Amino acid sequence: MLTEPSALVVRATLPAVGAAIEDITGLFYEKLFAAHPELLRDLFNRGNQAAGSQRQALAGSIAAFATYLVDHPDERPDAMLRRIAHKHASLGVRAEQYPVVHQHLFAAIAEVLGDAVTPEVAAAWDEVYWLMANALIASEKRLYAEQDVTEGDVWREWEVVDRTEETPEVASFRLRPADGRPAPAFRAGQYVSVQVQLADGARQIRQYSLTGAPDAATRSIAVKRVGDGAATPEGEVSAHLHARVHAGDRLRVSAPYGDLVLDSAEAPLLLASAGIGCTPMLAMLEQLHADGHPGPVTVVHADRSPDTHALHGHHEALTGKLADASAHFWYESDASSETTASGYRTGRVDLKDVPVAAGTRAYLCGPLPFMRAVREQLLGKGVAAADIHYEVFGPDLWLARA
Numbered sequence: 300m301l302t303e304p305s306a307l308v309v310r311a312t313l314p315a316v317g318a319a320i321e322d323i324t325g326l327f328y329e330k331l332f333a334a335h336p337e338l339l340r341d342l343f344n345r346g347n348q349a350a351g352s353q354r355q356a357l358a359g360s361i362a363a364f365a366t367y368l369v370d371h372p373d374e375r376p377d378a379m380l381r382r383i384a385h386k387h388a389s390l391g392v393r394a395e396q397y398p399v400v401h402q403h404l405f406a407a408i409a410e411v412l413g414d415a416v417t418p419e420v421a422a423a424w425d426e427v428y429w430l431m432a433n434a435l436i437a438s439e440k441r442l443y444a445e446q447d448v449t450e451g452d453v454w455r456e457w458e459v460v461d462r463t464e465e466t467p468e469v470a471s472f473r474l475r476p477a478d479g480r481p482a483p484a485f486r487a488g489q490y491v492s493v494q495v496q497l498a499d500g501a502r503q504i505r506q507y508s509l510t511g512a513p514d515a516a517t518r519s520i521a522v523k524r525v526g527d528g529a530a531t532p533e534g535e536v537s538a539h540l541h542a543r544v545h546a547g548d549r550l551r552v553s554a555p556y557g558d559l560v561l562d563s564a565e566a567p568l569l570l571a572s573a574g575i576g577c578t579p580m581l582a583m584l585e586q587l588h589a590d591g592h593p594g595p596v597t598v599v600h601a602d603r604s605p606d607t608h609a610l611h612g613h614h615e616a617l618t619g620k621l622a623d624a625s626a627h628f629w630y631e632s633d634a635s636s637e638t639t640a641s642g643y644r645t646g647r648v649d650l651k652d653v654p655v656a657a658g659t660r661a662y663l664c665g666p667l668p669f670m671r672a673v674r675e676q677l678l679g680k681g682v683a684a685a686d687i688h689y690e691v692f693g694p695d696l697w698l699a700r701a
C-alpha cells in the first residue's frame with residue numbers, strides 16, 4: 300500500500316513520468332548494460348532490445364502499477380505481477396538483482412527529468428519501485444520453493460531424445476533430464492526457458508510452451524523458426540535450435556513456469572490459438588483427456604493452411620478423444636480443396652456459428668491481432684471478461700491494460 304503523501308506526489312507526477320518513460324527506460328537499459336554487459340549477453344533477450352519491445356513492456360508495467368496504486372490504494376494488480384514473476388522465475392532472476400535495476404533506473408529518471416525530480420518526488424517513486432519489487436521478489440521466492448530449487452537455480456541439462464519436423468517451419472523436440480532424475484511436474488499451459496550458446500559466445504534465453512509429456516520422464520516442445528533473414532532478421536534461438544540441435548544433443552532448460560494454466564473446475568472451455576500458439580493448447584487437451592473432463596470443450600485454431608498448422612493431426616486427434624469436444628479450424632488458403640474433414644473453414648476466425656456455452660472459460664494464444672479479434676467476439680457472445688485468459692509469445696504489451 301502506498302503512503303498517502305507518496306500517493307499524492309505519484310498522482311501529480313504520473314503524466315510527466317508517463318510521457319518520458321520510453322526515454323527513461325531506454326537510458327536505463329543503456330546504463331544497466333554498460334555496467335553489466337553480461338546481463339545483455341546471457342539474461343536479457345537482445346532481439347527484444349534491438350526491436351524495442353521489451354522496453355515498452357517494462358515501461359508499461361511500471362506506469363500501470365503506479366496508476367493502479369493511486370486508483371486502488373488498498374489493492375494490487377495481481378494478474379500483472381503474477382505474469383512477470385513467472386517470467387522472472389523461468390529466467391532465474393534473484394532478489395539481489397533488484398537493487399541493481401533500481402540503481403540504474405533511478406539514475407535514468409534523474410537524468411531525463413532533471414530538476415523536476417525533487418527529493419520528495421524521488422522518495423515517492425522509490426516507494427512505488429520497492430512495492431512492486433518486493434511483491435515480485437516474494438512471488439518469485441514462492442515459485443522457486445514450489446519447484447524445490449534454491450533461488451534462481453532453475454537450470455538443468457536435458458537430453459534431446461528425438462526431433463520431428465512437423466512443418467517446414469516447425470520442429471518438435473522431445474527432452475529428458477540428462478541426470479536421470481525425474482522430470483519436474485508442470486501444469487498444462489506452462490512453458491520452460493531454454494538457454495543456448497550462440498556462435499559469438501552469448502547465451503541467449505527464450506521460452507517454449509510444453510506441448511505435453513509423452514511419458515513421465517519426457518517433455519515435448521515445438522519450435523517455430525522465425526524471421527526470413529531478408530525482410531526480418533532470422534530469430535537467433537529458433538534458428539540455432541533448427542540448425543544445430545538434434546537427437547543426442549543437450550539443452551539447458553529451466554523448471555516449468557507460466558500462469559496460463561487450466562484450473563480444475565469443470566466449466567465449459569474454449570481453447571483458441573493461431574499459428575504456433577497451439578502449443579500450450581495441446582498440453583491442455585492432453586490434460587483434459589487424462590482428467591476425463593466431461594466438456595463441453597470448443598477448440599478453435601487459425602493458420603495459413605493445413606500444411607503450416609503444426610501438430611495438426613495431434614491437435615485434431617486429442618480433441619476427438621474428449622467426451623464432448625468440437626474442433627473448428629480456419630485456414631487462410633482454401634481449406635476445402637486440401638481436406639474434406641468437417642470443422643474446416645476458409646478465411647479468418649469467425650465465431651458466429653460456433654456455439655459458446657454459458658459460463659465458458661476461454662484460453663487464448665496467438666498474435667495480438669488474433670487474440671483481440673477473438674476476445675471481442677467472445678465478449679459479444681456473453682463470455683465474462685474475467686473468464687478470458689491469454690498468453691503472449693513475447694513481451695506482454697497488453698500488461699499495461701491488465
Ligand SMILES: Cc1cc2nc3c(=O)[nH]c(=O)nc-3n(C[C@H](O)[C@H](O)[C@H](O)COP(=O)(O)OP(=O)(O)OC[C@H]3O[C@@H](n4cnc5c(N)ncnc54)[C@H](O)[C@@H]3O)c2cc1C
Binds near residue numbers: 349526536537538691
Ligand atoms: C510464454 C512464451 C511461450 C512461448 N512458446 C513458444 C512455443 O511453444 N513455440 C515457439 O516456437 N515459440 C514460443 N515462444 C516464442 C519464443 O520464446 C521466441 O520468442 C521465438 O522462438 C523467437 O526467438 P528467436 O531467438 O528465434 O528470435 P529473436 O532473435 O528473439 O527475434 C524475435 C523477432 O525479432 C525480430 N528482430 C530481431 N532483431 C531485430 C532487429 N534488429 N530489428 C527488428 N526486428 C528484429 C526477428 O526477426 C524476430 O522476428 C514463446 C514465448 C513466450 C514468451
Ligand code: HEM
Binds near residue numbers: 432
Ligand atoms: C521492479 C522491478 C522490475 C519490473 C517492474 C520488471 C518488469 C518486467 C516486465 C513487465 C517484463 C516482461 C514480462 C513479459 O511480458 O514477458 C520483464 C521481463 C524480464 N525481466 Fe524484469 N522487472 C523488474 C526487475 C527485474 C530484475 C531485477 C531483473 C534481473 C536483472 C529482470 C530481468 C528480466 C528479464 C531478463 C526479462 C525477460 C525480458 C527479456 O528477455 O528481454 N527484471 N520484467
